[in-house]
Amino acid sequence: MRIAGGAFDPHAELADFANGRESAGGIVSFLGQVRQEPGDAVEALELRHFAPLTLPGMEQLVVRAESHWPLMAVLVVHRVGVMMPGDPIVLVACAAKHRRDAFASADFLMDHLKSSAWFWKREKTGEGWRWIEPRDSDHADLTRWQDVP
Amino acid sequence: MRIAGGAFDPHAELADFANGRESAGGIVSFLGQVRQEPGDAVEALELRHFAPLTLPGMEQLVVRAESHWPLMAVLVVHRVGVMMPGDPIVLVACAAKHRRDAFASADFLMDHLKSSAWFWKREKTGEGWRWIEPRDSDHADLTRWQDVP
Amino acid sequence: MALLLLFLGPLEDVAGAGEIALDVAEPLTLAAIAERLEPELAVALVGAKIRMALNGNLVAPGEVMAGDGDELAFLPPVSGG
Amino acid sequence: MALLLLFLGPLEDVAGAGEIALDVAEPLTLAAIAERLEPELAVALVGAKIRMALNGNLVAPGEVMAGDGDELAFLPPVSGG
Numbered sequence: 305m306r307i308a309g310g311a312f313d314p315h316a317e318l319a320d321f322a323n324g325r326e327s328a329g330g331i332v333s334f335l336g337q338v339r340q341e342p343g344d345a346v347e348a349l350e351l352r353h354f355a356p357l358t359l360p361g362m363e364q365l366v367v368r369a370e371s372h373w374p375l376m377a378v379l380v381v382h383r384v385g386v387m388m389p390g391d392p393i394v395l396v397a398c399a400a401k402h403r404r405d406a407f408a409s410a411d412f413l414m415d416h417l418k419s420s421a422w423f424w425k426r427e428k429t430g431e432g433w434r435w436i437e438p439r440d441s442d443h444a445d446l447t448r449w450q451d452v453p
Numbered sequence: 454m455r456i457a458g459g460a461f462d463p464h465a466e467l468a469d470f471a472n473g474r475e476s477a478g479g480i481v482s483f484l485g486q487v488r489q490e491p492g493d494a495v496e497a498l499e500l501r502h503f504a505p506l507t508l509p510g511m512e513q514l515v516v517r518a519e520s521h522w523p524l525m526a527v528l529v530v531h532r533v534g535v536m537m538p539g540d541p542i543v544l545v546a547c548a549a550k551h552r553r554d555a556f557a558s559a560d561f562l563m564d565h566l567k568s569s570a571w572f573w574k575r576e577k578t579g580e581g582w583r584w585i586e587p588r589d590s591d592h593a594d595l596t597r598w599q600d601v602p
Numbered sequence: 603m604a605l606l607l608l609f610l611g612p613l614e615d616v617a618g619a620g621e622i623a624l625d626v627a628e629p630l631t632l633a634a635i636a637e638r639l640e641p642e643l644a645v646a647l648v649g650a651k652i653r654m655a656l657n658g659n660l661v662a663p664g665e666v667m668a669g670d671g672d673e674l675a676f677l678p679p680v681s682g683g
Numbered sequence: 684m685a686l687l688l689l690f691l692g693p694l695e696d697v698a699g700a701g702e703i704a705l706d707v708a709e710p711l712t713l714a715a716i717a718e719r720l721e722p723e724l725a726v727a728l729v730g731a732k733i734r735m736a737l738n739g740n741l742v743a744p745g746e747v748m749a750g751d752g753d754e755l756a757f758l759p760p761v762s763g764g
Contacts, residue, residue, distance in 0.1 A: 315468040322464070322484065326539035329488040332481065334552065335471065339478040354691050354756055356739030390475035403483065403563060411556050424692025425762035435693040436762035503610050503675055505658030573611025574681035584612040585681035
């Protein structure tokens with residue numbers, strides 16, 4: 305689990321993560337990247353965090369996932385700072401003996417990382433930087449996991 | 454979508470897949486590999502298929518996923534032949550604008566690939582090769598997706 | 603030319619080979635094909651769970667009419683897990 | 684030494700800086716800290732949705748007692764999606 309201040313290579317991270325995990329039947333990964341669609345006005349994205357809360361929060365989240373699902377290993381890498389379209393933002397990977405556990409835990413981690421972590425986001429367009437508001441739908445995502453202590 | 458007769462590098466495949474998909478917000482991947490636990494007796498795994506049914510079946514499955522979820526791209530690579538512990542067996546990746554669609558479609562593809570595709574599997578131990586029997590639990594997995602036409 | 607029978611998965615062990623070529627004078631039903639094979643193999647092939655594909659297309663056992671140049675594949679249940 | 688106030692996310696724009704150092708004689712309550720700031724910023728900081736962390740630990744607004752050498756961070760709601 306780590307916060308990356310600069311660019312990272314998600315595929316090299318995944319290759320390292322899978323290497324030596326021959327006891328895992330399946331590895332599920334999620335890669336989130338700065339989206340750019342044709343005609344999209346977003347030129348850059350910035351994520352800021354408050355380390356004293358973000359790091360323990362993410363560590364706690366990983367512990368929660370590892371307590372609930374039988375996992376062999378968990379990888380979480382989250383970028384902060386200024387990113388360009390196409391840049392990786394977040395990589396989560398869960399290695400488990402059973403496929404279903406790997407899927408569920410990766411899904412769980414993403415729902416919580418995106419909604420509970422202490423990240424503030426702003427986008428740059430031709431008109432300058434603009435902060436992204438909180439969204440209610442993220443809270444709806446979290447109700448899916450109420451049975452996970 | 455392809456059947457690989459020989460070894461493939463899942464991380465190079467994923468890197469190629471992600472490259473140029475800047476319009477996708479998220480990419481979910483599943484990598485299944487030949488499991489080896491300490492003390493495990495399995496020395497090798499062989500998968501055989503019947504190409505005239507496997508290939509159209511997998512193509513149909515991808516079409517079904519693409520019709521049900523708004524996906525940017527789907528990657529399915531499935532090994533056949535003799536594999537060693539740690540070797541990749543299957544790689545599925547789904548790129549979507551929204552995270553939830555990428556997770557659901559990758560999960561769906563794996564449930565169906567493992568249970569409906571025309572693959573026969575045998576394992577080699579010190580006592581020789583042994584065919585793996587059909588399992589009922591896979592059919593239970595499929596009932597999760599009854600609302601997907 | 604001949605009628606080519608393919609045995610997939612564990613059926614290959616029963617047949618002793620992945621394929622068997624039969625010389626046939628005319629198209630045969632499944633029953634007629636089974637009569638030409640070893641009894642143990644014939645019994646395995648007509649099991650309720652064996653699917654068949656004629657020239658790559660699934661067919662019901664009662665629909666099998668396979669002759670010279672045809673390929674008839676016998677497909678046991680696929681492996682789990 | 685001083686009391687260091689940190690403004691996260693959009694609050695930085697309201698404050699005009701990521702941090703402000705206050706010279707303080709003794710530990711202050713939130714109300715006393717707010718009195719030392721520009722009115723617009725003070726109003727933004729006491730909004731219902733602003734969380735606070737004193738030296739890295741979340742605290743309730745009523746619990747704030749921050750003095751020389753302390754770091755008080757103001758955390759607006761995090762961004763969605």
